[in-house]
Amino acid sequence: MSQPLRPDAARRRRRGDAAPSIRDVAAAAGVSYQTVSRVLNDSPRVREDTRRQVLEAMERLGYRPNRAAQALGLGRARAVTVVTSNTTLYG
Numbered sequence: 397m398s399q400p401l402r403p404d405a406a407r408r409r410r411r412g413d414a415a416p417s418i419r420d421v422a423a424a425a426g427v428s429y430q431t432v433s434r435v436l437n438d439s440p441r442v443r444e445d446t447r448r449q450v451l452e453a454m455e456r457l458g459y460r461p462n463r464a465a466q467a468l469g470l471g472r473a474r475a476v477t478v479v480t481s482n483t484t485l486y487g
Contacts, residue, residue, distance in 0.1 A: 416457040425453035436461060 418436070422429040427450060434442045435450040442450075453459075467475075 415462070416459045418459075421450065421453050421457055421459050424457055425449045 418432040419429045422432045425432070425446075427446060431442060431446060432450055432454075435447050
């Protein structure tokens with residue numbers, strides 16, 4: 397059974413100030429933020445019904461993982477950087 401949103405999380409979303417965090421998802425699903433992290437990382441240590449609750453809460457809140465935060469946590473960005481000294485050839 398999912399829990400209602402924390403008042404501060406619901407207020408932020410109504411105003412459009414911030415995207416939902418994993419803590420918001422955790423509160424909505426009635427689990428810890430560590431459990432949400434385990435679901436995101438596809439850990440086998442999460443029961444199937446708990447995984448379903450978390451995924452439903454993520455869908456309901458419109459949660460999307462933050463790529464910048466993932467890059468900081470993993471130490472890699474999955475991006476390609478191009479450095480050039482002469483750009484006149486490319487317009």
